[in-house]
Amino acid sequence: MENRSDEDTGDATAADHTSDGDRTADRRTTEPPAADPRFSVPLRGVAVDPETRCAHWEDPVDVVALRFGCCEAFYPCDRCHDAVADHPAEPWPRDRFSEPAVLCGVCGETMTPPEYFACEDFCPDCGAAFNPGCRAHRDRYFEVGIDESNRE
Ligand SMILES: [Zn+2]
Ligand SMILES: [Zn+2]
Numbered sequence: 001m002e003n004r005s006d007e008d009t010g011d012a013t014a015a016d017h018t019s020d021g022d023r024t025a026d027r028r029t030t031e032p033p034a035a036d037p038r039f040s041v042p043l044r045g046v047a048v049d050p051e052t053r054c055a056h057w058e059d060p061v062d063v064v065a066l067r068f069g070c071c072e073a074f075y076p077c078d079r080c081h082d083a084v085a086d087h088p089a090e091p092w093p094r095d096r097f098s099e100p101a102v103l104c105g106v107c108g109e110t111m112t113p114p115e116y117f118a119c120e121d122f123c124p125d126c127g128a129a130f131n132p133g134c135r136a137h138r139d140r141y142f143e144v145g146i147d148e149s150n151r152e
């Protein structure tokens, strides 16, 4: 049982299947009031790839975009919002949690915040893995109850 890991791509010569050239080719920066035509929802950001990775979050699992309460557009992250929008970012309001506010960049389906919170880091529609680290800054994107992060 000697499975060799495919992830050992230390040598560029052997890594034909992961081409950085292809990944950067499809990246687009979109500023308001435009929206990225590749997505079914109003979406903007910096160097966004076809699965909503961006200039700031580009791991394989960084494939969700979040909707902001201030302008009701989706962005891959808050830094994308701050880079192209002309106003401070506001999280999605709690009284609109029944509306879609999360986009899976892999399949293009949207989720409500409660659906996203319950999905355990996998898309309910296509099964794509989401970044579990996003939990740590959920309050940037959603007006959630102030629990352990209750400061000042
Ligand atoms: Zn905004
Ligand atoms: Zn970003």
Ligand SMILES: [Zn+2]
Binding pocket: 104, 105, 106, 107, 108, 109, 123, 124, 125, 126, 127, 128
């Ligand atoms: Zn999906």
